[in-house]
Amino acid sequence: MTEPGTEPIRVFLVDDHALFRSGVRAELDRVAEVTVVGEAGSVDEAVAAVRHVLPDVVLLDVHMPDGGGAEVLRQLRPELPDVVFLALSVSDAAEDVIAVIRAGARGYVTKTISGRDLAEAVRRVKSGDPVFSPRLAGFVLDVFSDRPGAAPPGDPELDLLTRRERDVLRLLARGYAYKEIAGELFISVKTVETHVSSVLRKTQLSNRYELSRWASDRRLV
Amino acid sequence: MTPARPRPATPPLARLRDGRLIAGVAGGVADHLGVQVLWVRITFVLLGVTGGVGFIAYVLLWILVRQERADVVRTLPRGERQQALGLAALAVGGGLAAAALGNTAVGWIVGPLGVALVGAAVVWREADEAQRRRWTAGARFGVASGGRNAVLRVVAGAVFVAVGIAVFLLGNLQMGQLQFALLAVLATLVGVAVITVPWWLKLVRDLGEERRERIVSSERAEIAAHLHDSVLQTLALIQRQSDQPREVLRLARGQERELRHWLYGPTGYGRGAAGEPVLDSGLADAITVAAAEVEDTYAIDVRPVVVGDRQLDDGLRALVLASREAMVNTAKHAEVGEVSVYVEVEADDVHVFVRDRGIGFDPLDVPTDRHGLADSVHGRMTRHGGTVRLRSSPGEGTEVHLRMPSDGAALAEDRPNTTQEAPT
Numbered sequence: 001m002t003e004p005g006t007e008p009i010r011v012f013l014v015d016d017h018a019l020f021r022s023g024v025r026a027e028l029d030r031v032a033e034v035t036v037v038g039e040a041g042s043v044d045e046a047v048a049a050v051r052h053v054l055p056d057v058v059l060l061d062v063h064m065p066d067g068g069g070a071e072v073l074r075q076l077r078p079e080l081p082d083v084v085f086l087a088l089s090v091s092d093a094a095e096d097v098i099a100v101i102r103a104g105a106r107g108y109v110t111k112t113i114s115g116r117d118l119a120e121a122v123r124r125v126k127s128g129d130p131v132f133s134p135r136l137a138g139f140v141l142d143v144f145s146d147r148p149g150a151a152p153p154g155d156p157e158l159d160l161l162t163r164r165e166r167d168v169l170r171l172l173a174r175g176y177a178y179k180e181i182a183g184e185l186f187i188s189v190k191t192v193e194t195h196v197s198s199v200l201r202k203t204q205l206s207n208r209y210e211l212s213r214w215a216s217d218r219r220l221v
Numbered sequence: 222m223t224p225a226r227p228r229p230a231t232p233p234l235a236r237l238r239d240g241r242l243i244a245g246v247a248g249g250v251a252d253h254l255g256v257q258v259l260w261v262r263i264t265f266v267l268l269g270v271t272g273g274v275g276f277i278a279y280v281l282l283w284i285l286v287r288q289e290r291a292d293v294v295r296t297l298p299r300g301e302r303q304q305a306l307g308l309a310a311l312a313v314g315g316g317l318a319a320a321a322l323g324n325t326a327v328g329w330i331v332g333p334l335g336v337a338l339v340g341a342a343v344v345w346r347e348a349d350e351a352q353r354r355r356w357t358a359g360a361r362f363g364v365a366s367g368g369r370n371a372v373l374r375v376v377a378g379a380v381f382v383a384v385g386i387a388v389f390l391l392g393n394l395q396m397g398q399l400q401f402a403l404l405a406v407l408a409t410l411v412g413v414a415v416i417t418v419p420w421w422l423k424l425v426r427d428l429g430e431e432r433r434e435r436i437v438s439s440e441r442a443e444i445a446a447h448l449h450d451s452v453l454q455t456l457a458l459i460q461r462q463s464d465q466p467r468e469v470l471r472l473a474r475g476q477e478r479e480l481r482h483w484l485y486g487p488t489g490y491g492r493g494a495a496g497e498p499v500l501d502s503g504l505a506d507a508i509t510v511a512a513a514e515v516e517d518t519y520a521i522d523v524r525p526v527v528v529g530d531r532q533l534d535d536g537l538r539a540l541v542l543a544s545r546e547a548m549v550n551t552a553k554h555a556e557v558g559e560v561s562v563y564v565e566v567e568a569d570d571v572h573v574f575v576r577d578r579g580i581g582f583d584p585l586d587v588p589t590d591r592h593g594l595a596d597s598v599h600g601r602m603t604r605h606g607g608t609v610r611l612r613s614s615p616g617e618g619t620e621v622h623l624r625m626p627s628d629g630a631a632l633a634e635d636r637p638n639t640t641q642e643a644p645t
Binding site for chain 2: 091094142175
């Protein structure tokens, strides 16, 4: 239930499957804190419509023709820094997830998520915290690991995770919620959110990902 | 998706239009092979002086190779024009001098060399991009830094060529010319073959690799066809059983798993590229299979997150079975629809966390007839030197932390132990 005085979060849907869009719309309509203010079925439509409608959060599909979610991010992020993008995809492959995070998405959820959890993720991402699914946490841990095949760290600011950040990521991968992580590590929820934001920033800016062997094998650079 | 950065392609053979001296043949050949123009010009000059082959080759290329498009602009460095003019003058002068001397002997040497060059040109034309790149890279690498073997090869080849020439010259003085001519030709060809041994080896290896790739891709096509069939089948079954939600859920989840596994592999990194060691029967795969079995049998949602991978050994096999037991335990007793599994492969050991948000229990209060967790999980782990840590409390879910050293690396303690903590 929305508290008196707060407006519902304005959400825009981008997905090339019309059936899926109507499904998500129906689910989100049941949640009072969120309203769907528009839909788009292609990259061009999305770019034009988001510029016009200026929503709070954009739910962005990853696999679309003409460049997909990453292309939408590339075109809109520079001119609309206040709009938050949450990737919503059927794929949970490392390439897709990391690519769209590095293009500027604030979080990644898979389409198997329930309506309630999706609304929660939208709320979280709107208030500035990244949404890390356990799988994304696993991928990020792998990128920043010291495993054979991982790239050596170049810039210690960007290419290394602190111990705390690593602990938080590991707990996220184990399926802990932020509150539970806070309880586990004896820190506040705000601190957990700060750590996760820092990890997101490093994932987006570090070049270690590009240099890791499996990324270059697939010519993802 | 991030687009791949394009690699520069070998330009097709075309005569230069802009920046040419006579007909742009040398420049075009140089661009195509990726070498400096000077070397190509020198080659033409040498071949032209010794028997006129160079002139013939130049004229043939002039006639047969088409000029490049008109919109390419080049700038010639200043010295290059003078250099080229000098070489051309040398060629003409040298050719006239050689003709005057009437020395057709050298033609016997140059003839087979010319044949070898034509053969190499044909092979080059037939090769595709990737092969050409590999050959030029291998050439620079092999000849420049191939070490003793390369040097020996080149020396042996040169010796053959020299012997060929010497034999011919000696023979020219007295005995039957034909015999020695043939010997000279043979020696020259053998010399060329010896020098180019690395290229032959690469050719053979390329053939083998191509065949292997073809086999792999046809295997994948078979699996894809099987997958398409099973997806269609599942969709048909779902339509038929649409009034039984549990069945529909099970069918849909099972098919989703199968398709995901084929598309993205057990860890989410997909079927590897040619060089990537995807462990088809490694730890990640084993855990995923165990999770799938539990999902199918107990109608609970299990989506494992795996970081890293490793080949299975006895200890890790026991770990997989113990993890499976922990998942089954959650399915049977936690009264919840979802369990999280997280697997982390570190340098010395492997950690598995099986966690749920179910009803939990007091570990100190387990009735003695409920042996499941104790025997199968603890027993399995400790027999191979691993540890188990269990955390649970009523109403707050359960987490089982399994740890197994890999490759027989021993734990710090002398004897394996298990600890049960009461949560704080």
